[in-house]
Amino acid sequence: MAARNTARKRAFQILFEGDQRDADVLTVLADWVRLSRNDSRQPPVSEYTMQLVEGYADHAGRIDELIAQYSVGWTLDRMPVVDRNILRLGAYELIWVDETPDAVVLDEMVQLAKEFSTDESPSFVNGLLGRLKDLKPSLRRDEA
Numbered sequence: 001m002a003a004r005n006t007a008r009k010r011a012f013q014i015l016f017e018g019d020q021r022d023a024d025v026l027t028v029l030a031d032w033v034r035l036s037r038n039d040s041r042q043p044p045v046s047e048y049t050m051q052l053v054e055g056y057a058d059h060a061g062r063i064d065e066l067i068a069q070y071s072v073g074w075t076l077d078r079m080p081v082v083d084r085n086i087l088r089l090g091a092y093e094l095i096w097v098d099e100t101p102d103a104v105v106l107d108e109m110v111q112l113a114k115e116f117s118t119d120e121s122p123s124f125v126n127g128l129l130g131r132l133k134d135l136k137p138s139l140r141r142d143e144a
Contacts, residue, residue, distance in 0.1 A: 004100075007048035008108050014053050015085040025060075056092040061079065063091045065115075066139065070118045070131050074124075082117040083124060091131045095136055102133045 014032060018025035029050065036042040052061050056063065068076045074082060090109035093100055106129050113121040132139065 003046065004048060005108065007046045007052065007110075008093075009112065010043075010045065010049040011052035011056070012085055012089050012112055014049070015056060015088055016081065019081055019085055023055065024057075025053055026057050032074060052093060052097075055096055056088055059092055059096060060088070063088050063095075066091055066095075066132060067128065070135075071128055080117060080121065084123050086112045086117070086121075086125055087128060090125065091132055094129060094132055095139055102136075106130060106133065 010032075012075075014028050015025055017023070018028040021028070029045070032042075033050075034044045036044045064076055065121050067079075067084070071079065079087075086109050089112075090105055094102060094105045097105075106126060109129055110122045113125040117125075
């Protein structure tokens with residue numbers, strides 16, 4: 001599963017870069033793919049990384065609505081940029097990627113928060129994604 005772990009980390013980095021640059025994540029993804037093909041020092045962008053970024057892009061508006069609705073005490077724009085993008089990635093994989101067990105998604109996103117964010121972030125990420133996990137059946141129904 002190390003390959004999936006790396007794919008999630010790269011997808012997070014692409015979402016983060018898009019947020020920081022105020023750029024479309026699909027444009028950032030294309031930049032990463034192009035760079036990896038033209039520079040042997042850059043690791044390739046895996047199929048799963050592409051699936052995660054493209055999937056997030058397909059549901060970005062709904063994902064941001066859900067994060068804003070269920071994050072207690074935080075508006076999306078006040079949220080730390082790292083946390084916001086970990087939550088975006090986690091919400092996409094949790095709600096729309098059926099082949100990944102929910103517990104794996106939560107664990108992986110908490111690990112990203114531990115690696116890249118503040119001491120409080122892992123519990124924040126775990127709590128919000130746990131809430132979305134519990135609501136998952138109704139969230140999918142709401143979108144249909």
